[in-house]
Amino acid sequence: MKAMAGAIGQDWQLRGPPDRQWLARCMKVGGAGRRLIVLAVLAAVLETFAAANLALAYFLVIVEQPGSNLAGFVPTMAIGSVPFLVTAGLLASIIRRRLTEPGPLPRHTVVELRVVSGFGLPIMIVGGYWSGLLAALLGFNQGSGVSVPLTIYLFTFLGAIIVDGVTLVVALATRTRSSETC
Secondary structure, eight states: OHHHHHHHHHHHHHHOOOOHHHHHHHHHHHHHHHHHHHHHHHHHHHHHHHHHHHHHHHHHHHHHSTTOOHHHHHHHHHHHHHHHHHHHHHHHHHHHHHHHSOSSOOHHHHHHHHHHHHHHHHHHHHHHHHHHHHHHHHHOOTTOTTHHHHHHHHHHHHHHHHHHHHHHHHHHHOOOOOSSOO
C-alpha cells in the first residue's frame, strides 16, 4: 500500500495533481456508460414488446371481424410497428458491437445511441400513437380479445417512449473519455 501511495506521489510530482475536470471525466465514463447500455437494452426490449402487442391486436381485430382482410390493416400496423422494430434493431446492433469492444465506452457508441434515440423517438411517438388509436377504435369492445393485447400495448408503448427518452437524455449527458488517460 505504501509503495502504491509512493508511486502516486511521484506521479503527481512529475505531472502535478489532477484537476477536478480530469477526475470527473475519468470517474464518469464507467458508471454512465453502464447505465447507458442498460437503458438501451431495456428500450430495445420494450420497443420489441410494443411492436409485438400492436401486431397481435391487429391480428385479433382481423380474426374477430368476419369479412375484414389482412391487406387493409397491414399499412396501419406497419406505421405503428416498424418504427419500434427499426429502433430496437439499431439499438441491439450498437449494444452487440459495444459488448465485443473491450474498455471504456467509446465516443462513437455514445454518438450512435444519441442519433438512434433522437431520430427514433418522435417517429415512434407519432406512428405508435396513431396506430394504437386506430386499433382501439376498431376493436376495443368490452369482452373482446383485442382488449388484452391493446391494454398491454398501451403500457409497453408508454414504457418504450419513456425509456427511450431517458436513454436519449443520458446519452446527451454522458461525457466520453478524451485522449487523456486516467
